[in-house]
Amino acid sequence: xxxxKAFDPKTAEGHYKEWEENxxxxxEINEDASAPTYSIVIPPPNxxxxxxxxxxxxxxxxxxxxxxxxxxxxxxxxxxxxDHAGISVQRKVVEQxxxxxxxxxxxIGREEFISRAWKWKEQYGNTITEQMRRxxxxxxxxxxxxxxxxxxxxxxxxxxVALYEEGNIYRGxxxxxxxPKDKTVLSDLEVKEETRKDGTLTYLKYPVKGTDRTVxxxxxxxxxxxxxxxxxxxxxxxxxxxxxxxxxxxPLAGREIPIVADEYVDKEFGTGAxxxxxxxxxxxxxxxxxHGLEKLLVMDEAGKMNAAAGPDFEGLDxxxxxxxxxxxxxxxxLLEKVEAYEITLPICExxxxxxxxxxxxxxxxxxxxxxxxxxxxxxxxxVPHFFPQVPHEKVYTNWLENLKDWTISRQLWxxxxxxxxxxxxxxxxxxxTEAEAREKAGGKQLRQDQDVLDTxxxxxxxxxxxxxxxxxxxxxxxxxxxSFLPTDVLVTGRDIIFLWVSRMVMLTxxxxxxxxxxxxxxxxxxxxxxxxxxxxxxxxxxxxxxxFDKFGVDATRIYLASIATGADIKWNDLLIETYRNFxxxxxxxxxxxxxxxxxxxxxxxxxxEVKALPAADRWILSRLSRTAAAVNRALDTYQYHEAVSLLxxxxxxxxxxxxxxxxxxxxxxxxxxxxxxxxxxLEQALRLLHPFMPYLTEELWQKLPxxxxxxxxxxxxxxxxxxxxxxxxxxxxxxIDDAAENEVSAxxxxxKKVRNIRAEMNISPSVRFVVHxxxxxxxxxxxxxxxxxxxxxxxxxKVILSDSLVVPKASARAVLSGGGEVAIPLEGLxxxxxxxxxxxxxxxxxxxELERISGQLSNANFVERAPAEKVQELRDRKDEIERxxxxxxxxxxxxx
RNA sequence: GCCGUCUUAGCUCAGUGGUAGAGCACUCGCUUCACACGCGAUAGGUCAGAAGUUCAAAUCUUCUAGACGGCACCA
Numbered sequence: 001x002x003x004x005k006a007f008d009p010k011t012a013e014g015h016y017k018e019w020e021e022n023x024x025x026x027x028e029i030n031e032d033a034s035a036p037t038y039s040i041v042i043p044p045p046n047x048x049x050x051x052x053x054x055x056x057x058x059x060x061x062x063x064x065x066x067x068x069x070x071x072x073x074x075x076x077x078x079x080x081x082x083d084h085a086g087i088s089v090q091r092k093v094v095e096q097x098x099x100x101x102x103x104x105x106x107x108i109g110r111e112e113f114i115s116r117a118w119k120w121k122e123q124y125g126n127t128i129t130e131q132m133r134r135x136x137x138x139x140x141x142x143x144x145x146x147x148x149x150x151x152x153x154x155x156x157x158x159x160x161v162a163l164y165e166e167g168n169i170y171r172g173x174x175x176x177x178x179x180p181k182d183k184t185v186l187s188d189l190e191v192k193e194e195t196r197k198d199g200t201l202t203y204l205k206y207p208v209k210g211t212d213r214t215v216x217x218x219x220x221x222x223x224x225x226x227x228x229x230x231x232x233x234x235x236x237x238x239x240x241x242x243x244x245x246x247x248x249x250x251p252l253a254g255r256e257i258p259i260v261a262d263e264y265v266d267k268e269f270g271t272g273a274x275x276x277x278x279x280x281x282x283x284x285x286x287x288x289x290x291h292g293l294e295k296l297l298v299m300d301e302a303g304k305m306n307a308a309a310g311p312d313f314e315g316l317d318x319x320x321x322x323x324x325x326x327x328x329x330x331x332x333x334l335l336e337k338v339e340a341y342e343i344t345l346p347i348c349e350x351x352x353x354x355x356x357x358x359x360x361x362x363x364x365x366x367x368x369x370x371x372x373x374x375x376x377x378x379x380x381x382x383v384p385h386f387f388p389q390v391p392h393e394k395v396y397t398n399w400l401e402n403l404k405d406w407t408i409s410r411q412l413w414x415x416x417x418x419x420x421x422x423x424x425x426x427x428x429x430x431x432x433t434e435a436e437a438r439e440k441a442g443g444k445q446l447r448q449d450q451d452v453l454d455t456x457x458x459x460x461x462x463x464x465x466x467x468x469x470x471x472x473x474x475x476x477x478x479x480x481x482x483s484f485l486p487t488d489v490l491v492t493g494r495d496i497i498f499l500w501v502s503r504m505v506m507l508t509x510x511x512x513x514x515x516x517x518x519x520x521x522x523x524x525x526x527x528x529x530x531x532x533x534x535x536x537x538x539x540x541x542x543x544x545x546x547x548f549d550k551f552g553v554d555a556t557r558i559y560l561a562s563i564a565t566g567a568d569i570k571w572n573d574l575l576i577e578t579y580r581n582f583x584x585x586x587x588x589x590x591x592x593x594x595x596x597x598x599x600x601x602x603x604x605x606x607x608x609e610v611k612a613l614p615a616a617d618r619w620i621l622s623r624l625s626r627t628a629a630a631v632n633r634a635l636d637t638y639q640y641h642e643a644v645s646l647l648x649x650x651x652x653x654x655x656x657x658x659x660x661x662x663x664x665x666x667x668x669x670x671x672x673x674x675x676x677x678x679x680x681x682l683e684q685a686l687r688l689l690h691p692f693m694p695y696l697t698e699e700l701w702q703k704l705p706x707x708x709x710x711x712x713x714x715x716x717x718x719x720x721x722x723x724x725x726x727x728x729x730x731x732x733x734x735x736i737d738d739a740a741e742n743e744v745s746a747x748x749x750x751x752k753k754v755r756n757i758r759a760e761m762n763i764s765p766s767v768r769f770v771v772h773x774x775x776x777x778x779x780x781x782x783x784x785x786x787x788x789x790x791x792x793x794x795x796x797x798k799v800i801l802s803d804s805l806v807v808p809k810a811s812a813r814a815v816l817s818g819g820g821e822v823a824i825p826l827e828g829l830x831x832x833x834x835x836x837x838x839x840x841x842x843x844x845x846x847x848x849e850l851e852r853i854s855g856q857l858s859n860a861n862f863v864e865r866a867p868a869e870k871v872q873e874l875r876d877r878k879d880e881i882e883r884x885x886x887x888x889x890x891x892x893x894x895x896x
Numbered sequence: 897g898c899c900g901u902c903u904u905a906g907c908u909c910a911g912u913g914g915u916a917g918a919g920c921a922c923u924c925g926c927u928u929c930a931c932a933c934g935c936g937a938u939a940g941g942u943c944a945g946a947a948g949u950u951c952a953a954a955u956c957u958u959c960u961a962g963a964c965g966g967c968a969c970c971a
Contacts, residue, residue: 218971274971391900572908578919581933592930759937765926862951
């Protein structure tokens with residue numbers, strides 16, 4: 001069989017369809033009933049989304065783990081699905097409605113709007129799941145879930161009802177983060193900050209009633225003065241002591257408001273007097289509560305001033321109102337000054353609108369018990385165990401310790417409508433269904449709460465609702481729940497540790513008694529070339545699909561795994577090229593192995609047979625075994641980059657650069673035994689590479705002669721042939737062979753020394769020369785056994801072995817590390833001056849090292865206190881350096 | 897303000913007490929019959945700076961500078 005000259009990723013990527021159709025991704029493919037399970041639930045991507053680099057990275061890491069464990073014979077499940085993404089979908093549908101029909105959601109009504117949203121989801125919501133197929137994600141599509149599936153919705157209502165009934169969910173009037181554009185409340189975590197240097201601090205003078213004095217207050221939001229219901233000063237502030245208890249005639253509003261004393265006020269900041277707007281500021285709200293102040297709301301849900309702001313301002317946008325308030329104060333002579341002020345504004349994470357703190361009645365989850373659950377799990381079980389542990393564990397626990405209640409209602413239509421109903425008197429009935437609620441209400445006419453729940457509320461149940469749990473009165477246990485919860489690991493980004501990870505821990509533990517997962521792998525952020533997070537506004541994004549097209553899925557995947565250290569990483573196309581080249585290298589190495597393989601077959605290595613093989617064969621098998629063991633160890637601790645590096649260097653350096661080259665003549669001569677052996681090594685290497693490069697390895701593996709289900713893990717013996725189901729090499733000690741490794745190292749060293757001389761002496765590769773090697777009998781035996789390889793790889797004419805060198809003066813020389821010398825007679829080719837410089841350069845290098853080592857060894861403290869082993873190591877090294885340097889010096893003498 | 901991370905070769909990054917590493921880029925050489933997405937050979941770092949602990953520090957401690965992240969505050 002002959003392969004094309006270069007690897008074509010497109011062809012290989014066709015394997016996905018076979019895998020999916022053959023059911024390889026489902027845990028049921030595993031026939032071993034007693035096999036241990038391994039499960040991962042995907043962080044459900046937003047249905048409105050399309051694949052970005054962060055997904056590609058995380059999916060790669062999850063797929064590597066899933067494929068690795070599947071090959072190890074675990075009953076493996078990676079469960080896929082998507083998240084209904086309340087605000088995002090709502091916005092898309094609103095926009096579509098406006099553009100296509102010129103209608104607003106109100107025009108068509110809630111029911112119709114939701115039906116449009118479902119249609120939107122059906123039509124566009126599968127973008128990302130299709131892209132995941134391209135990625136090669138081995139997820140079990142038969143278990144795909146959506147956060148608004150019927151049973152997942154039932155789970156949401158069950159949890160809501162249960163938490164309400166035990167008092168962990170309550171409804172209350174609080175200052176919340178309000179987005180006037182989305183017209184909904186946001187949780188603290190959905191609000192980001194933006195620092196503006198062009199902010200202002202406006203100083204307003206408030207007349208004190210019954211005097212001709214004014215009190216100056218400073219504010220960044222002058223329009224809120226229309227809702228002021230007090231001015232506060234510090235009780236110990238002498239400047240204002242006589243004003244406490246007096247009142248202010250509030251300009252523009254014409255209301256009379258009190259001057260109160262409160263410890264909260266910082267005497268040093270601003271003027272020391274603070275305007276108090278309890279309905280529009282969280283701190284003012286607290287002060288208002290303490291002093292029994294009125295809470296006057298002066299804005300509506302769109303951020304426009306309402307009737308309470310007075311006829312002059314009603315209907316104005318908050319920013320227009322701001323200008324107008326300042327202008328009026330100026331007209332009245334009550335504007336003291338406006339100064340430039342650097343201000344930090346709260347911003348809606350999604351739409352970047354400035355968030356308005358506003359008094360509003362919302363639903364909250366009480367966090368006391370939830371926090372304790374999460375902290376207990378961390379303290380008693382160390383769960384979740386973060387990778388990397390530093391700094392995530394500390395940040396996570398710090399955050400939990402300072403947790404505030406979670407606002408869960410959202411003023412949207414798309415999502416899980418809150419299962420709470422009201423009667424005409426405003427009594428609330430919380431139940432799973434309207435029928436149950438009505439029953440509780442004694443048959444009264446009820447109206448359901450119009451709000452929906454925060455999307456993260458349903459995502460918080462993802463680890464167990466996806467396995468069929470629907471709650472008390474429904475399904476509390478399923479075979480999947482038994483088998484797959486707790487899941488083994490969660491792979492996710494740093495940005496949703498609080499938003500999602502913490503809530504899954506709390507809710508899963510509370511409702512199932514189990515932890516959702518033991519390990520959490522936190523990936524770094526893939527940054528753009530400019531070192532900033534990828535974003536549309538910065539236009540520094542890189543589309544993973546474009547990378548798949550340009551370099552192939554396999555190259556992109558293994559590249560992403562190679563950078564998965566947990567640290568942020570700057571994107572660089574050139575580095576994927578490394579792995580595109582690697583893929584091609586693997587392709588061509590396989591191509592070579594197959595070229596003359598007429599009678600060869602892949603086989604399993606028998607220790608007894610291996611013992612009788614030449615050193616080179618035992619060496620590559622030893623290297624393979626070490627690599628396999630190290631790859632398993634690396635993956636055990638999520639050291640993906642380490643695993644990639646091990647595989648890359650094994651394949652390229654050991655297998656291609658040395659093993660293939662050492663065996664080339666034998667293989668090319670059609671030696672079936674040699675061919676079988678190299679194919680068998682290659683076959684195992686492909687298996688090791690499979691989790692990282694699934695398509696390429698499948699494509700090549702299928703072409704190897706002699707592969708059969710015997711290579712499958714026993715749990716998959718009757719399945720259709722696929723490398724996906726092959727046994728992942730463990731790397732047993734049986735084939736570790738130090739003697740073979742030493743022998744081959746000696747051969748390699750000689751070849752490298754000769755090549756170095758050729759290159760440094762500018763001798764053309766076409767020139768063949770005699771190579772003399774002097775050394776121990778053992779060394780000579782080893783070199784003799786590999787004479788053909790040395791001739792070929794060093795491009796030598798002849799190798800002459802002896803116990804001491806007898807060569808002409810006109811020779812280039814080198815020393816070997818284990819004792820021994822190399823010399824190449826170069827009559828007419830050698831430039832003595834150049835050779836002297838070359839040798840002297842080597843001596844200089846040795847001298848630098850010798851100096852350092854001698855210094856250490858002459859330090860009595862070191863010799864006394866360092867471990868004897870270390871001291872001996874250095875002494876040996878010193879002897880070796882001295883021997884080499886002496887030999888080189890003698891070589892220079894010869895030239896003179 | 898509090899907590900934390902990072903600073904290593906031209907670039908992008910590995911490396912948690914014992915001889916500084918990789919890929920790419922650079923330099924030199926090669927149509928060597930798997931691969932020029934290749935082969936061979938070099939060159940290139942006082943590991944941000946300072947002090948300390950230690951026989952020994954890129955690695956541990958403290959400080960400084962710069963970059964960044966989270967949280968809090970923000971009249």
